[in-house]
Amino acid sequence: MISATTRKSYEGVVACLPVTIPYRRYSTNSAQWWLGRALHELVKRSGLRPKDIDGFAVSSFTVAPDTAVGLTQHFGLSPRWLDHIPFGGASGIVALRRAARAVQAGDADIVACVAGDTNHVDSFRKTLATFSRFAQDAMYPYGAGGANASFALITKNYMNRYGAKREDFARICIAQRENAVSIPHAMMKKRLTLDEYMSARPIADPIHLFDCVMPCAGAEAFIVCREDTAKSLNVPSVRILSTIERHNAYPGDPIQERLGTEDDVGQLWSMAGLKPQDVDFVQTYDDYPVVVMMQLEDLGFCSKGEAPEFVRSHTLTNDGTFPHNTSGGQLSVGQAGAAGGFLGLVDALRQLTAQPLGSKVPDASACLVSGFGMINYDRGLSSGAAVLARLA
Amino acid sequence: MSQPLVRPKRKNPLKRTRLPLGPQGVRSRAAHGLTAAAAEGRFALQVCLDCQTVIYPPRDACPSCLSARVLFRDVDPGGTLIAETTVRTSTEPYFRERAPWRIGTVQLDAGPVIVAHLHGDAAEGKRVRLELKLDKSGSAVAMALPAKETEHMADDPHLREMTCDPKFRRILITDGRTAVGQAMAKAFADAGAAIVFVGVADAWKPFPGLESLRKIECLEIVPLDVTDTESIAEQAEQNGSRIDIVVNTAEHVRPGGILNRRGLTIAREEIDVRYLGQLRLAQAFGPILRFRGADGVNSAAAFVNLLSVHALMNWPSYGSYSATEAACLSAAQCMRAELRPGGVKVVNVFFGPLDTEWFQTVPPPKVMPAALANAVVRALQQGVEDVFVGDVAEDVRQRLAVNPKALEREMAT
Numbered sequence: 001m002i003s004a005t006t007r008k009s010y011e012g013v014v015a016c017l018p019v020t021i022p023y024r025r026y027s028t029n030s031a032q033w034w035l036g037r038a039l040h041e042l043v044k045r046s047g048l049r050p051k052d053i054d055g056f057a058v059s060s061f062t063v064a065p066d067t068a069v070g071l072t073q074h075f076g077l078s079p080r081w082l083d084h085i086p087f088g089g090a091s092g093i094v095a096l097r098r099a100a101r102a103v104q105a106g107d108a109d110i111v112a113c114v115a116g117d118t119n120h121v122d123s124f125r126k127t128l129a130t131f132s133r134f135a136q137d138a139m140y141p142y143g144a145g146g147a148n149a150s151f152a153l154i155t156k157n158y159m160n161r162y163g164a165k166r167e168d169f170a171r172i173c174i175a176q177r178e179n180a181v182s183i184p185h186a187m188m189k190k191r192l193t194l195d196e197y198m199s200a201r202p203i204a205d206p207i208h209l210f211d212c213v214m215p216c217a218g219a220e221a222f223i224v225c226r227e228d229t230a231k232s233l234n235v236p237s238v239r240i241l242s243t244i245e246r247h248n249a250y251p252g253d254p255i256q257e258r259l260g261t262e263d264d265v266g267q268l269w270s271m272a273g274l275k276p277q278d279v280d281f282v283q284t285y286d287d288y289p290v291v292v293m294m295q296l297e298d299l300g301f302c303s304k305g306e307a308p309e310f311v312r313s314h315t316l317t318n319d320g321t322f323p324h325n326t327s328g329g330q331l332s333v334g335q336a337g338a339a340g341g342f343l344g345l346v347d348a349l350r351q352l353t354a355q356p357l358g359s360k361v362p363d364a365s366a367c368l369v370s371g372f373g374m375i376n377y378d379r380g381l382s383s384g385a386a387v388l389a390r391l392a
Numbered sequence: 393m394s395q396p397l398v399r400p401k402r403k404n405p406l407k408r409t410r411l412p413l414g415p416q417g418v419r420s421r422a423a424h425g426l427t428a429a430a431a432e433g434r435f436a437l438q439v440c441l442d443c444q445t446v447i448y449p450p451r452d453a454c455p456s457c458l459s460a461r462v463l464f465r466d467v468d469p470g471g472t473l474i475a476e477t478t479v480r481t482s483t484e485p486y487f488r489e490r491a492p493w494r495i496g497t498v499q500l501d502a503g504p505v506i507v508a509h510l511h512g513d514a515a516e517g518k519r520v521r522l523e524l525k526l527d528k529s530g531s532a533v534a535m536a537l538p539a540k541e542t543e544h545m546a547d548d549p550h551l552r553e554m555t556c557d558p559k560f561r562r563i564l565i566t567d568g569r570t571a572v573g574q575a576m577a578k579a580f581a582d583a584g585a586a587i588v589f590v591g592v593a594d595a596w597k598p599f600p601g602l603e604s605l606r607k608i609e610c611l612e613i614v615p616l617d618v619t620d621t622e623s624i625a626e627q628a629e630q631n632g633s634r635i636d637i638v639v640n641t642a643e644h645v646r647p648g649g650i651l652n653r654r655g656l657t658i659a660r661e662e663i664d665v666r667y668l669g670q671l672r673l674a675q676a677f678g679p680i681l682r683f684r685g686a687d688g689v690n691s692a693a694a695f696v697n698l699l700s701v702h703a704l705m706n707w708p709s710y711g712s713y714s715a716t717e718a719a720c721l722s723a724a725q726c727m728r729a730e731l732r733p734g735g736v737k738v739v740n741v742f743f744g745p746l747d748t749e750w751f752q753t754v755p756p757p758k759v760m761p762a763a764l765a766n767a768v769v770r771a772l773q774q775g776v777e778d779v780f781v782g783d784v785a786e787d788v789r790q791r792l793a794v795n796p797k798a799l800e801r802e803m804a805t
Contacts, residue, residue, distance in 0.1 A: 124483065125483040125484070128483055129416055129483075129484075133420050133449075134449045136416070136418055136419070136420070137419050137420050137423040137449050137450060138423070138448070138449035138506075138507060139507055140416050141415050141416055141527065141529070141531065141533050142495045142507050142508070142509060142533065143479035143482055143487050143493045143495050143509075144415065144416065144479075144482045144483050144484035144486075144487050145477075145479035145481070145482055145487075145495070146483060148479075148481075149477055149479050149495060150507075152477035152479075153475045153476070153477050153495075153496065153507070156475040156476065156477055156516075157475040157497070160475065160516075201480075202478075202480050203480060203481050204477045204478065204479045204480060204481070205477050205478045205480070207477075254497070254499045254505050255474055255475060255497050255505065377449055377507075378497065378505060378507055
């Protein structure tokens with residue numbers, strides 16, 4: 001391995017203007033429509049003109065046959081920096097860190113990071129069947145259970161190895177539902193009881209209904225720019241203290257028990273100058289509660305295998321001892337394709353600038369956001385994390 | 393232990409026939425290396441020739457050393473089932489109507505991890521043996537079986553989706569006059585077939601072996617002449633909807649090449665019996681088979697072609713015969729494409745010279761009719777679609793794989 005030299009800080013670069021286009025279960029509109037709505041909202045709220053956006057990063061699964069290039073013409077943008085990041089649950093973190101470096105280097109001044117997907121009545125099945133070559137060759141022909149089946153195997157193994165119980169997963173899902181109660185566009189915003197969670201119908205054992213996200217249509221967006229640019233636009237912004245990203249970590253593990261961030265996590269915290277206990281809330285990628293547990297472990301909140309005990313000994317609601325997934329996460333709000341990889345990050349920007357959609361985390365000044373995704377075959381390949389802080 | 397299969401009741405004629413569906417059968421070109429292995433019942437994965445890493449899922453470069461020299465090789469199918477799940481809801485209608493469906497993560501001793509279908513007796517934490525099977529889409533899938541044989545193992549419903557097991561199925565053997573046809577009837581009766589229809593042309597002409605055929609309990613002799621389109625149509629009308637496996641035993645073996653034979657009479661006969669016979673059977677029975685591909689325990693399952701291995705490389709001593717067999721093979725490939733939507737397999741059984749009167753002058757090794765019949769039954773039980781029976785067939789297959797040009801020259805001597 002080539003050893004990492006000291007990484008440059010993101011000093012002077014901020015993220016701002018969190019935008020969410022309210023989700024819908026099904027949409028007859030295209031992904032282009034959803035991405036367009038998010039861009040429009042960014043422009044309206046910032047007072048920028050489309051031609052001021054000189055950097056554009058887009059994440060979407062359902063935008064085919066377009067890529068980011070085609071979208072520039074579609075939306076009338078003429079960026080000098082362009083990126084296409086269809087990385088699912090890791091899209092938000094990856095877009096943030098790439099855009100931050102572009103701004104820092106002067107390759108772009110204002111980068112619009114946008115993620116969105118539509119959900120037609122049959123688009124979910126089509127996305128699953130052709131998600132990747134390995135999925136097509138080696139996973140989808142086996143029961144066509146999609147991510148549910150893959151995470152069922154990962155969850156079953158985690159339960160066997162570390163003694164996690166369904167009741168432990170329930171604590172994550174129930175707390176997130178509580179956080180979602182005040183989110184108007186959440187797909188599921190009725191409070192969830194332990195009984196309802198336990199007696200939900202099985203999907204792919206041990207995964208039951210409330211362990212799964214609901215596919216939907218929606219879009220999320222934010223802007224990355226210099227701190228002075230945000231000030232001149234008169235919008236509150238958030239500092240990027242540190243980020244990490246890793247793909248296809250630990251290919252030799254027979255089944256996924258850790259994500260990609262375990263080896264890089266020391267760098268994440270040292271670069272941020274913080275410790276895990278210093279953040280006021282945590283946004284994990286929550287397509288399944290087992291993945292939340294692995295993130296809590298790999299990002300340093302507890303040791304490997306101790307997440308079940310960690311969630312038993314904390315309350316995970318916004319007013320609790322460990323505020324987590326502050327807008328209810330995908331488990332409540334829904335999974336709008338690649339926008340799911342932006343959801344936690346966008347709500348973190350809102351919480352840190354005291355403009356949450358739903359309930360507020362009291363005195364939030366720093367947080368950790370983590371992303372994870374892309375079940376290429378039997379495991380999620382991409383992970384990343386960022387530590388963010390309110391501008392002092 | 394698997395639940396023993398129950399003999400299906402007579403079908404209620406008022407009930408709708410369940411139409412065949414398949415799982416997704418699209419594969420990358422590399423992944424069809426698995427299909428090639430599954431077609432012959434082998435367990436082969438890509439192995440890197442440079443660093444010996446065993447690779448799965450199939451790819452175009454070795455993930456250990458990036459070499460492009462990744463070839464399919466038979467590997468140890470043993471492993472451990474480390475996690476399992478039961479898929480209860482699926483986006484594909486095929487699995488929806490067959491749910492719950494168990495799959496699991498198998499750590500192979502050879503290295504890679506394979507998500508596989510699970511036999512009912514494969515248990516989490518236990519040793520398993522993987523087999524590659526052709527599913528109803530015709531593409532390869534891995535299935536984990538218990539490491540040791542269990543009782544009624546072949547009756548497992550998931551496994552039976554991948555095989556054409558003759559048990560409780562109804563078979564048509566198209567020509568009962570031949571030694572092979574008679575051996576086939578006995579082998580299928582022994583394998584638990586519900587009915588064995590045996591076609592006989594010109595029933596008034598007696599033939600040796602008729603008496604012992606009649607002794608087989610589940611056997612029914614039916615009028616059938618593969619050279620007569622009407623006779624085949626009549627038989628299809630009469631029994632087509634209760635025939636699950638067609639085995640074409642019609643044969644026409646005559647020595648002689650192309651130049652050394654005078655006229656076309658024998659060639660025409662050959663083509664009429666073998667090639668056109670196969671087409672007549674395919675046209676009469678094929679559409680019903682394809683329609684009945686998901687029709688319960690005794691769904692339509694297979695069309696079996698018995699082909700001389702010289703369909704693959706001409707044997708000039710039997711040159712015209714070889715050419716006709718090659719035509720039959722080509723037609724069989726077309727039938728495969730046409731029957732696949734029904735989940736019905738076309739099984740090509742390549743045999744070397746048989747120990748029958750028409751190969752009288754040919755030196756051994758030769759294939760006994762019973763050996764050929766048993767190989768057909770075994771192929772259907774395993775669900776393979778390409779079988780080589782006898783030493784000569786195996787020899788031709790191997791030489792063809794190494795150097796077809798050498799084989800072409802050597803066949804002449």
